[in-house]
Amino acid sequence: MKKYNEYKNPNYAQIGEQMLQFWKENGIFEKSVDTREGQPSFTFYEGPPSANGTPGIHHVMARTVKDIFCRYKTQKGFQVKRKGGWDTHGLPVELQVEKELGITKEDIGKKISVEEYNQKCREAVMKFKDEWDDLTEKMGYWVDLDNPYITFETDYIETLWSLLKRLYDKDLLYKGYTIQPYSPAAGTGLSSHELNQPGTYQDVKDTSMTAMFKVEGTENDFFLAWTTTPWTLPANNGLAVGAGIEYVKVKTFNQYTFEPINVILAKDRVSSYFNDKAKDIKLEDYKAGDKLIPFEVLESFKGRELAGKSYEQLMPYIPLEKPGCTVVVGDFVTTEDGTGIVHISKTFGADDYRVSVMNDMPGVFVKDEEGKDVPIVDKQGKYVKEITDFAGMYVKNEYYSDEERPEKSLDVLISIKLKEENRAFKVEKYEHSYPHCWRTDKPILYYPLDSWFIKTTAYKEQLVALNKTINWKPASTGEGRFGNWLENLVDWNLSRSRYWGTPLPIWVSEDKKEQKCIGSLAELKAEVEKSIAAGFMTESIGEDFDLHRPYVDDVYLVSETGQKMTREADLIDVWFDSGAMPYAQWHYPFENKEIFESNFPADFIAEGVDQTRGWFFTLHALAVMLEDKVAFKNVIANGLVLDKNGNKMSKRLGNAINPFETISNFGPDATRWYMISNANPWDNLKFNIEGVGEVQRRFFGTLQNTYAFFALYANLDGFTFEDAEIPLNERPESDRWILSRLNSLIKEVDQAYNDYEPTRASRAIMDFVTDEVSNWYVRLNRKRFWKGDYDQGKKAAYQTLYTCLVSVAKLAAPVAPFYMDRLYQDLNAVSGKENFESVHLSNFPEANEAFINKDLEAQMILAQTISSLTHSIRKKEKIKVRQPLTKVMVPVLDEKTKQYIEAVQDLIMTEVNVKAVEYIDDASGILVKKVKPNFRTLGKKFGSQMKLVAAAIGQWTKAEIAEIEKNGSINISLEGEPASLLLEDVEISSEDIPGWSVASEGKVTVALDISITDELRAEGIARDFVNRIQNLRKDMGLDVQDKINIQVAKNEALINDALTANATYVCEETQALSLTIVDSLSEAQSVEIDEWTLEVKIAVG
RNA sequence: GGGCUUGUAGCUCAGGUGGUUAGAGCGCUACACUGAUAAUGUAGAGGUCCGUGGUUCGAGUCCACGCAGGCCCA
DSSP, rough: OOOOOOSSSOOHHHHHHHHHHHHHHHHHHHHHHHTTSSSEEEEEEOOOTTTOOOOOHHHHHHHHHHHHHHHHHTTTTHHHHHHEEOOOSSSSHHHHHHHTOOOOOGGGGGTBHHHHHHHHHHHHHHHHHHHHHHHHHHTTTOEEEEEETTSSSSHHHHHHHHHHHHHTTTEEEEEEEEEEEEEEEEEEOOOHHHTSSSSSSEEEEEEEEEEEEEEETOOOEEEEEEOOGGGGGGGGGGEEEEETTEEEEEEEETTTTTOOOEEEEEGGHHHHHHHHTTTTSSGGGGGTTTSSSSOOOEEEEEEHHHHOBBBOOSSTOOOOOOTTSSSOOOOOOSSSSSSSSEEEOOOHHHHHHHHHTTOOOOOOOEEEESSSSEBBBOOSBBTTTTTTGGTTSSGGGGOOOOTOOOOOHHHHHHHHHHHHHHHEEEEEEEEEEEEBOOOOOOBOOEEEEEEEHHHGGHHHHHHHHHHTSSSSESSSSIIIIIHHHHHHHOOOEEEEEEEESSSSOEEEETSSSOOOOOOHHHHHHHHHHHHHTTOOOSSSSOOOOOTTTGGGGGGEETTTSOEEEEEEEOOOOOHHHHHHHHHHTTTTSSSHHHHHHHTTTTEEEEEEEGIIIIIIIHHHHHEEEEHHSSEEEEHHHEEOEETTTBBBBBBTTTTTOOOOHHHHHHHHHHHHHHHHHHHTTOOEEEOOOOHHHHIIIIIIHHHHHHHHHHHHHHHTTTOOOOOOOOGGGGHHHHHHHHHHHHHHHHHHHHHHHHTTTTHHHHHHHHIIIIIIIIIIIIIIHHHHSSSSOOOOOHHHHHHHHHHHHHHHHHHHHSSHHHHOOOOOOOOHHHHOOOOOOOGGGGGOOOOOGGGOOOOHHHHHHHHHOOOOOHHHHHHHHTOOTSOOOOOEEEEEESSSHHHHHHHHHHHHHHEEEEEEEEEGGGGOOOOOEEEOOOOOHHHHHGGGGGGHHHHHTOOOOHHHHHHHHHHHHEEEETTTEEEEGGGEEEEEOOOOOTTTTEEEEETTEEEEEOOOOHHHHHHHHHHHHHHHHHHHHHHTTTOOOOOEEEEEEOOOOOHHHHHHTTTTHHHHHEEEEEEEESSSOSOOEEEEEEEEEEEEEEOOO
């Protein structure tokens, strides 16, 4: 006879290890994919992690989310292939290598060759791969680790090149510029990382100026705009205002020229520009040279009213065409400093560039020797010759050598010039924090630098439209964060000035007029052959050619006109690498065409919300541009994992949770279950290790106890579920109830998983197991498992509990894959009901509607409420549950409630140890009803008269309640006006019952008869006695089935009579053959019952 | 500075379309149960629902403005 496994002290971490071993030995993961061959596929894309750092607890979170839905869909019959991947390129890898080698970017090509450097990167990037693989296994994340895609491999890069070429052929790849931090002294752009080095931001004093821009077509109206970089003023091409900001026009005088002027600035900034002491001075009293300058506000308007106004170019060295020199709205405008009007220079500011592009405003450019547009400042930081007055001057005095540095900086000279021209309103020194180049310690410029772009804006409409078809969890990330990002889309800047990454496959001729974009290794080889023929190359490249730098940089091609072509030095954004994984993981289009096509787009992806503009965007952008499809249909953007105080985890602060330790202490299942059930994945999780322990105790502990209870008795009775299932209508009330609940649960959990709501699913399962199965079903039915013969009723109990347990194992398997597989196998090994070797190969339960009985579920809730109320009365009256009582009384307001309670009254009687349930209705005469307004319905009818109605109902007596119950309606008077109320407009419940001990909750009221007759008292004593004997039996180490003989020393008559009267009951409960009261007893044990001490002797019979 | 997001008991979280006594678990206190026992049950205490205004007969819920935390972007 097969037995259910019984465990003394289950060790959840050990269960994890054992199951992992079992999965490995039996290839369960592979089978979970292979056995679904031919079934519809469910496609999942793995967002590649970078293995150059150790995995953290947040990775367990992210991967649990991914794993849950893949396992769920497998159980639902889909084939779910999961290819792992590694993200290997990018700045973090470079930085790590530089740190290890103690070098900087400067040293690359000098102290270390590019070749060696890249070799180091290649090694560093897989440094922690073993640790990652270890975690992947231990946490139970099923993903194919044997054939992962790796972004630095030649096949992968080749796909990237082919995609770039497709974009190039669609005219979506172009060279433009972006405004970036640039160090003229070092002649190089700076990454944001370099800008975030300590010491780069320094406090400096600059000449700041509030310049006057003359409104076109006016006599002397000026816009005031403030700048800390007056040298950018000749490049001014617009002014920006805040749409909602209030502006005023002020009549006053220029403090340098004393001329009368009207100036426009933000209302909030007036007090900063005008001296309050001058506010009472009359304009006509002003004399040239007065210190206090009078002012008068003429009118005011909102920023959006100013938009579109034109002004005269301030420093027209390079005349600008319209719509240059107009006022536009900018979201970056504030009234915290300056005038609330911002000077815009398309070539020297990122915001400026963006707002100019959005409004089609031309920037100020000059032509270089090649006829190309360049800004008015050259790469050394000097003005170009077109700025005649100051040609050749450095725009920052710091750029001059100490000997050459002029006394007056360019900013000062420009200020003087504008003062003289009546175009400067205020000039002053201003101290602020400004970034400096970490190499040269000189200030940086924001400067237009060449970059390659993907013209994503050309597909904006499709991107937006297709995004609306994606199911985002949470929806707000899709609509808000992602949607807004698409609405404000700019072209994708692909260029990165780095060494370790995918090189841009574009070669340019010496005169820059010819370009070639290479889309495959074969194409490159062919081009190289041509180049060899032209004499630019000496040898061919092989099949194993490394597409990385520096090798590709040594490849020169030949143009159509015979010119030598050099590769554009840029690498591409690593986000392109990961966004291209749907194609590149299969080396598509060079191989695996069918696999790619049947696995595109993804049904589901999940990653951190911080990837919104990263991976989520690049996947979407490439799919829309290349395939005119979405890349994923469902996406979960999960939140961060914070420490228990809500702080970000970091190794530096020492608050990081080690995932390996957590798993080995609590096991993988509790860890996963805690993370999923505690908060929705898209909310930040405050990770508290105590919570994991709680989940282990509360959920897994309860489930394990329930299983252990089942196994104990099922083994004794030899229950193997070999008989046919007992028909539902032959099972008792509580079985039908728990099965109804189970089937409702199956529906609910299936729906939740299907909606990508794992938290809802796990909470529902947890509540079912702890509250309904364990605390209600098992507790109420305990006796059925251990008392009496192995009959139909007992079998029903086993079958019912078995079904609940095995179903829970399947429902919860996606979240707790190890434990649930153990549970499933332990059950199935004995019953042999299914042929699956693992729960993960089994099918998700299907709800049977015929088992769902909502009436029964409602009845059971009533039973629970009534029991709970009765317990609370006992508690209040200090009557222990072991003391039987005569009856509880329940007022019933309608026949249906009565029927509901009658259906479960046996349960109630057992649970609260009373002998009867009595129903009190109107006819009894003791029921007193009370009435409450139903605000929900009344509100709709009476609205503002609500208070009157409520007051009127408050006055009702028995008569009115009887009337409305009888007629279904009643007429009342509201301030003389007649009104009619329906029965549904009030809620009728029962009042406390005079003379009874009563408790109520909602509409349910319970009265308990607390009188204890002698007979009841005797029964109570007998039950206490049984309890004491049971304890003694256990102390003596007797088995459940051992028989005994009990002797009790003669005591007070009350005790003696109680035992005599209930001797049969006592014997039956305690497996006693006899109960005798004797005059005296030797070697007896003492037990206490209330105030009495009894001498007892137990002999094994 | 902008977009998105969170704020409910000591802690972690629930609270369709507004409805008058705001819930659960843990923790705490007390009690009970004892053939699930390193388990279990019941009860109790514990809340300016972040603040301020507004809409409404009625706001935890809707609106506006703030405050605090988080993420992304500038």
